[in-house]
Amino acid sequence: MKITQGVFFTGYTTVKVKGKFPEFFFNRCSEKGIMLWDIKKIDEYTCQANIKLEDVSLLKQTRRNTDYKISFEKRMGLPFWLSSLLSKKPLVIGFLLGCMMIFLLSNMVWSIQIDGVTPEIEHKIEKNLDKYGVQFGAWKFNIDTPSMMQQKLLTDIPELLWIGITENGTTYHLQGIEKTIVEENIEKGAQHLIASKKGVIVDMFVEAGVPLVKVNDFVEEGDMLVSGLIGQEDKEEAVRAKGEIIAETWYKSQLSIPLSVNYNVLTGEKKNQYAINIAGFEVPIWGFGDPDYKKIHTETYNKPFYLFKWEIPLSLTTKKLWEKEEFEKARTKDEAVQAGIEQAKKELREKLHEDAEFISEKVLHSKKENGTVKLILYFKVQENIVKTQPITQGD
Incomplete structure (x- = not known):
């Protein structure tokens, strides 16, 4: 490791020594522990060397009671540089104010770009961003994070399917995707309507096709409900059967509910x-x-x-x-049973169509065991049980 490593930060100076045999003075300094480097002999009575700023006082003590004269020629390092800089206060103040202005301007909102949406939705986004405080010249530390703004926009603007927000310096870039209703323009081929599950039919509406069942009929999964073949056997025409068949269906759930x-x-x-x-x-x-x-x-x-x-x-x-x-x-057994019914309904709703309706529920079995209530529940539901079946050649 070099002996001069780090001397820039502590500071150093060049000292010139005059007298008979100035080399002897430098030898004496070394014996005192003063670090010297770049030692040069100028003439017979003059030598110079660099020393650390922290060793100047020890150098002066060493010179006492001697005939040598010392002078300091150059002052180098961070302490002298800062001292020189601080003597120029207008320059320092101007530099600090400039840095502060650059920093402040770099942490403000100067541009908001919105892509991927219609002008109507873009206007709604701008209006909501303004409500959130995201506007031209806003201080960025008073604004929510991009992920929080995304959640707010998706909640406040139902027409948005997805929106991404990227923060790039002083610019916020928003890329949105709108919800679209895709209309089916191509008419599918001829089909029958069959039962997707077993149940008792409680209501029916047939738009096209020949109904093969009626209200109060019990059907099994796979039974044909509406035929897509109309007319006589020798002049049958295959059509696209359409309709809704509402049936009463049944579900059984088993679960355990804690009493606390x-x-x-x-x-x-x-x-x-x-x-x-x-x-x-x-x-x-x-x-x-x-x-x-x-x-x-x-x-x-x-x-x-x-x-x-x-x-x-x-x-x-x-x-x-x-x-x-x-x-x-702590819950009573009845409260645990009611909580179990609500939980089972919630789990069933995730599997059923959104139009399905719960008609009734019944507790088939309930038993307290190890701090829980074990339940077997039975639900009656009314739902559309229609499933399509394409009509193939030869049907």
Whole structure:
């Protein structure tokens, strides 16, 4: 390792020594532990060398009670550079103000670009962005993250199927996809209507085709409900059968429901903490210390700083500390049964068509066991059981 490594940051100077045999003075300095380098002999009575700024006082002590004269020729390193710079206050102030303005302007919104949607939807997006505070000249640290804005836009504008938001320096670029209703222009071929499951028919509406069943008939899965063949046997014509056959169907569910349930509630009390994140190291700037809450729910948001369009390794971290309370609620057997019915209905709805309607439910079996209630439930549902079957040649 070089002996001069790091001397720029601590500072160093060039010292000139005059007297008889100046080399002896430098030897004496070395014995005192003073670091010397770039030693040069100018003439018979003069030598010069570089020394660290921190060794100047020791050098002066060494010169005492001697006939040598010393003078300092050059001053180099960060301390001297800063001292020189600070002597030019107008230049320093102007430079700092310029950096501050560049930093502020680099962290404001100067452009919002919206692509992929119609002018009508674009206007709705702009209106909502304005409501969120995303507008020309807005301070970016008062704006939600792109992911949060995406969720808000999808909720507030039902016509949007998807929207992506990209933050690029001072520009927000939004790419949206609208929901479209695809109309089926091509008429499909001839078909029958058959039962997708077993049930008892309670209502029917046939738009095209020959109905083969009537209300109150019991049908099995695969039974033909409406024929797509009309006319006499010798003059049959195949058509596209259309209609709805509403039947009463049945479902059985088995599940276990706990007699006690734990849930968390946010009281509304919160404390905000702010920190500057420098390359992964957080420096707190406001809201020191955790609040005196028994339970805490923490939400963390990170807003990067930009210089022009480039993200720099500096960001503002905001932590929202919410007071959280945990509750344990004991349920009676009847309450557990009711919760089980609602849960089973919810699970069934995910499998049924949205037009399906629950008619009734019945508890076939319920038993308390190991802190739970085991249930067997029976549901009656009314739903459209139609399924299409293409008519092939020879039917």
